[in-house]
Amino acid sequence: LGNDGIRDSNGQLLILDFKTLGEVLFNGQATVTNGKFEFEFVVPRDIQIPVGNGKVSLYAERNDELEDQTGFNLDILVGGLDENAPEDNQGPLIQLFMNDESFVSGGITNDSPVLIVKLEDEHGINTASGIGHDLIAILDGDEANPIVLNEYYQAEIDDFTRGKANYKYRDLEDGLHTITVKAWDVYNNSSTADIQFVVFGSDKLEIQRVLNYPNPFVNYTEFWFEHNRPTETLEVQVQVFTITGKVVRTLNRTILTEGGQSRDIVWDGRDDFGDRIGKGVYVYKLTVKSTLTNQQVEKFEKLVIL
Template sequence: LAFPQPDIRLTRVNDVEITLPIDTFKALSYTKMAGEVTDVNGNVLSNYNGTLTATVFDKKIQRQTLANDGTSDGGGTIYLNFTTLGEIVFKGQATIENGQFEFDFIVPRDIGIPVGNGKVSFYAQTNNSLSDQAGANFDIKIGGIDEDAPEDNIGPVINLFMNDENFVSGGITNESPSLLAKLQDDNGINTASGIGHDITAIIDGDETNPIVLNDYYQANVDDYTNGTVTYPFRDLESGLHTLTLKAWDTYNNSSTSEIQFTVFDKDEELVIKNVLNYPNPFVNYTEFWFNHNSSEPLDVSVQIFTVSGKLVRTLNGQTSADECCGSGSSSLSRSIVWDGRDDFGDKIGKGVYVYKLKVRSNRLNKQVEKIQKLVIL
C-alpha cells in the first residue's frame, strides 16, 4: 500500500507565524489556522489544488485497561496504563488553492481546561489519489477559556432526512436506510464529547441505547457553521419508526429534531405515500409528487377530472431507478408535470379539479392509486 508522505505544514495561527508565540486555543475562542502543501524538500507545491481535511485534537488522555480478561500476577489483577489522543475539538474541510489553505472554527466549551499540547492532523486530496498528502503539528496549545467570548444562548438548527434531502417525514425506506442530518449554528457544532453533550440519535424512544454520532459529523468545506451527519442503519424492523436527534453547539446550547419513517420490505408490497401536487394552487404548471418503496422503474398515470367526473387530461410517465437509493430505500418521484391544458392542448378553466394517480410495478404485478384535489388559479 502507498502511504502519503508528511508534506503538509501549519504556518500560521490567527495570522501569526508559528515561529512566533501563538495564541492558546481557549474554549469559546475564534481560531484561524493556515498552512501549505509542500514537497519532500519543504517547497510549496504552487500547482496543488484540492481539498484538505483537518482534525484538531485536545490534549492526550491517560487511560487504564479494564482488566476484563482477568489476567493477574502474584500481586493481583494486572491493569495497564496507556495514552490516547484527546477528544476531537474540530473536524472540517478547506479548499487548497495553489498549495495554500486556511480554515477557522470556534473552540468548544468542553475542552479540558488545563493548558497542554494538542494535535492537528492534515490530509489533502486531489482528483489524483497518487498525489494525496498528509501532515501533523503537535505544538499547538489547548486549554483555558475565553472570558471575552460573545454570548450565545441559541441551539443549532437541525434538519433531518432519510437517504437524501428529498425525503418527507413519514415516508418509506427499506430496512437499511441512512440518516442524513443537516446542522447549522453560527458558532459551530460541538463534537468534543463533553459529558452529556454528544450528538445523539434515539430510535423509537429507546433512551437506554443512544447512538453517538460525533464521529459521523463533517463540517462543510470552508464553513464551520454548517455540517452533515451521515449514519447508516442496518436491518431495521418493518413498520413506523421515530428518530429523535439532539445536537449541541460549541457553547453547549442544544436543540432536538424528530423524523418519522416507515420501513417496508421492498418485495412485500408496492407502497406510495405523500401524494401531492406542487405548487397547489397553481397558474402555469404543477408537479405531481409521491414517495414509493421500489428500486425498479414504475409506470405512473395521472388522470385529471372535473368535479362532475369528466376526464380532461391523462398524463403518463415512469419513475427513474436513480430516484431510489440503490437498494430499494426511500425515493421521491416528481417526474410528471402538467401545464393546465386538456388532451387537446386547450387551457382549461380556473377552479377545483380531482386527480387520480396510479402507480404500477410490472415486477410485482401490482398497482396502487390515490385520489387528491388540485386548484387552478
C-alpha cells in the same frame, strides 16, 4: 495488542505497541486555491485545560481527477481557556430528514433509512465527547442505547458554523418510529429535535402523500409522491381524466431518487394532442411500478385548472 494469538518463530506472542488518540475536536473542509488553504473553528470547552500536543490530519483530492494527498502534523498545541470569549447561551439549530432533505416528518421510508442531521451554531458543534455532551440519536425512546454521531459529523466547506451527519439504520421493524437528536455547541449549550417516519419493508412497494403542486394551477404543476424504494428505478405513469372518465393526458416517466420523495413529473395543462384543456376539476391516477419486483400501486387524486 496481541489478542489474535499470533506468535513469532520463537513462540513469543507478537505484541504491537500503539498510542490511542483523543477525541476529534473538529472535522471540516476547506477550499484549496493555488496550493493554499486555511481552517478556522472555535475549540470546544470540553478540551483539557493543560496544554499538550495534538494531531492535525489532512486529506486533499483534486476535483474531477483521480489524485489525492494525505498528511499530518504533531506540533500543534491544544489546551487552555479563553477567558475573554464572547457569551453564548443558545443551543444549535437542528434539522432532521430521512433519506433526503425533501423528507417531511411522518412520511414513509424503507427499512434501512439514512438519518440526515443538519446542524448550525454561530460558534460550531461540539464533537469532543465531553461527559454527557455527545451528539446522539435516540430511536423510539431507547435512551439506554443512544447512537453516538460524533464521528459522522463534518462541517461545511469553509464554514465551521454549519455541518451535517449522516447515519444509516438497518433492518428497522415496520411501523411508526421516532428519532430524537440531541446536539451541543462548543459552549455546551444543547438543543433537541424529533422526527417521525413510517417504515414499510422493502418487500412491498408503498406510496403516500400523492399530490400535485401548485393546485389549482394555470399552465404548470408538479406531481409529488412519497415511496419506500430509494435508489431503485421506478416506472411512473400519470393519467388525467375528465369527471366523466375520459383520458385527456398520459405522462410516463422513469425515475430514480436518492430519497423517498419524487417531484420529477411536471405537466403544462395540455392534452395528448398539445391543446390546452378547459378550466375545471379533473381526476388523475398516479401509478408506480418497481422495475425489480414488478409490483405496482396506484392512487387517485383531484386537480383544478384555472
